Amino acid sequence: MIQPGRRAGTAHGAVPRREESDIPEARLIPEATVARLPLYYRALLEISDQAIGTVSSEQLAELAGVNAAKVRKDLSHLGSYGTRGVGYDVEHLVGEVSRELGLTRDWPVAILGLGNLGRALANYRGFGARGFRIVALVDADPAKVGETVGELTIEPVEALSRIVADRRVAIGVIATPAPAAQAVADRLVAAGVASILNFAPTVVVVPPEVSLRKVDLATELQILSFYQQHRRRAPDGARV
Amino acid sequence: MIQPGRRAGTAHGAVPRREESDIPEARLIPEATVARLPLYYRALLEISDQAIGTVSSEQLAELAGVNAAKVRKDLSHLGSYGTRGVGYDVEHLVGEVSRELGLTRDWPVAILGLGNLGRALANYRGFGARGFRIVALVDADPAKVGETVGELTIEPVEALSRIVADRRVAIGVIATPAPAAQAVADRLVAAGVASILNFAPTVVVVPPEVSLRKVDLATELQILSFYQQHRRRAPDGARV
DNA sequence: CGGTGTGAAGCCTTTCACAGCA
DNA sequence: TGCTGTGAAAGGCTTCACACCG
Numbered sequence: 001m002i003q004p005g006r007r008a009g010t011a012h013g014a015v016p017r018r019e020e021s022d023i024p025e026a027r028l029i030p031e032a033t034v035a036r037l038p039l040y041y042r043a044l045l046e047i048s049d050q051a052i053g054t055v056s057s058e059q060l061a062e063l064a065g066v067n068a069a070k071v072r073k074d075l076s077h078l079g080s081y082g083t084r085g086v087g088y089d090v091e092h093l094v095g096e097v098s099r100e101l102g103l104t105r106d107w108p109v110a111i112l113g114l115g116n117l118g119r120a121l122a123n124y125r126g127f128g129a130r131g132f133r134i135v136a137l138v139d140a141d142p143a144k145v146g147e148t149v150g151e152l153t154i155e156p157v158e159a160l161s162r163i164v165a166d167r168r169v170a171i172g173v174i175a176t177p178a179p180a181a182q183a184v185a186d187r188l189v190a191a192g193v194a195s196i197l198n199f200a201p202t203v204v205v206v207p208p209e210v211s212l213r214k215v216d217l218a219t220e221l222q223i224l225s226f227y228q229q230h231r232r233r234a235p236d237g238a239r240v
Numbered sequence: 241m242i243q244p245g246r247r248a249g250t251a252h253g254a255v256p257r258r259e260e261s262d263i264p265e266a267r268l269i270p271e272a273t274v275a276r277l278p279l280y281y282r283a284l285l286e287i288s289d290q291a292i293g294t295v296s297s298e299q300l301a302e303l304a305g306v307n308a309a310k311v312r313k314d315l316s317h318l319g320s321y322g323t324r325g326v327g328y329d330v331e332h333l334v335g336e337v338s339r340e341l342g343l344t345r346d347w348p349v350a351i352l353g354l355g356n357l358g359r360a361l362a363n364y365r366g367f368g369a370r371g372f373r374i375v376a377l378v379d380a381d382p383a384k385v386g387e388t389v390g391e392l393t394i395e396p397v398e399a400l401s402r403i404v405a406d407r408r409v410a411i412g413v414i415a416t417p418a419p420a421a422q423a424v425a426d427r428l429v430a431a432g433v434a435s436i437l438n439f440a441p442t443v444v445v446v447p448p449e450v451s452l453r454k455v456d457l458a459t460e461l462q463i464l465s466f467y468q469q470h471r472r473r474a475p476d477g478a479r480v
Numbered sequence: 481c482g483g484t485g486t487g488a489a490g491c492c493t494t495t496c497a498c499a500g501c502a
Numbered sequence: 503t504g505c506t507g508t509g510a511a512a513g514g515c516t517t518c519a520c521a522c523c524g
Contacts, residue, residue, distance in 0.1 A: 225372075228410060326482080
């Protein structure tokens with residue numbers, strides 16, 4: 001018998017599900033657009049350094065690595081208004097995009113698992129940047145607990161629910177070995193964390209109300225391997 | 241003026257381009273299917289440990305975190321034949337999938353940039369696993385050259401083209417800071433590397449015949465942030 | 481009977497092309 | 503004139519549902 005495990009909770013339908021809230025909720029922004037907002041955001045930050053007042057969809061497209069039609073369609077979903085004949089006001093657009101992405105808030109992050117990858121993430125400049133503040137490092141290995149990484153001390157996994165409550169952890173980053181990932185995810189969910197980023201090379205299942213995204217190095221290499229072998233060009237792996 | 245840079249070379253059309261080869265080339269496998277083959281591969285390896293002879297699409301779907309219809313459609317693209325009323329022969333399927341993914345070959349990998357992330361990648365078990373062998377560590381910083389990480393010594397970026405030629409590097413992993421990424425990519429391309437995995441948080445442009453995939457931590461966090469703020473559930477970020 | 485293989489339908493995304501406005 | 507905003511068209515992906523076969 002194959003070990004059953006739980007039913008896999010991947011977001012199958014890419015259908016922008018309308019939640020049953022009382023607010024009529026404006027048009028939902030398509031997932032594909034959401035996945036590109038960070039690209040625009042980064043491009044806009046580069047531009048705003050240069051004290052430029054306005055960008056065209058064409059320029060923004062080039063900086064973000066997409067095409068202009070996509071930029072216009074995407075931005076139209078924000079309701080962001082550009083000026084015909086001119087372009088988009090950079091400052092205004094930065095504001096719109098960062099508001100939409102929730103970057104005007106602070107999102108406390110916990111890193112779970114401090115092996116090679118977890119430590120690298122803990123030290124990674126730009127990870128903590130822009131509102132994502134690492135507030136806890138957690139590991140199940142008693143030998144690691146108490147150790148200092150960067151400015152934080154590694155804490156035991158048993159303390160997780162208290163840590164999450166006390167520090168308002170909003171995002172959990174799983175960097176454990178594969179066999180430990182599901183248990184950690186369960187703890188995160190139980191503690192009330194609703195957003196998880198999984199680096200462990202295994203399927204993790206979470207309840208429908210929890211967001212789970214995954215980054216898998218082995219998978220990426222295998223995809224490159226496929227295209228190299230078939231002499232096709234790989235797509236860029238835009239996350240949707 | 242916005243600094244021009246080169247035209248972004250993202251794989252815009254998801255159209256499975258048919259190359260003009262002399263071989264009529266069977267049906268192309270859809271990109272979405274390719275991106276899932278690694279999931280099936282991993283699931284199949286787990287099963288084959290357990291000495292199980294056969295899997296149904298339902299079981300495989302659960303292990304891979306997708307749905308059964310997708311599994312059947314995907315595997316049908318491989319031409320892999322399951323047996324009606326029974327399922328797929330595990331051993332046979334592992335062979336088919338790994339052949340298709342090019343995992344029966346050896347793919348020498350070079351890591352470019354040995355900051356926190358690069359070092360973590362260099363030490364990451366399972367990165368080197370299954371055919372992906374790290375054969376070179378390269379950094380532009382003279383202070384790092386000569387240093388040993390794991391079993392390899394960091395070499396200067398000037399030596400890259402020789403390294404690529406001598407060790408048949410097939411895949412380059414960029415783990416440099418953003419400003420250095422494009423230059424390193426250019427060197428890789430000039431040296432003949434046709435597959436690149438980019439961890440630097442910036443747009444990198446490569447010629448059309450080169451495969452480029454990207455992994456961006458900041459982007460992932462921002463996507464989670466969006467959905468958390470909007471109380472929608474994020475898609476899992478399956479790479480397409 | 482059970483489970484694969486697959487046409488067909490539906491949905492989402494991308495691209496096109498141009499009306500319309502500053 | 504120049505560039506946005508957007509209907510419409512086109513393409514790809516997912517899901518459905520069932521014929522078909524071991």
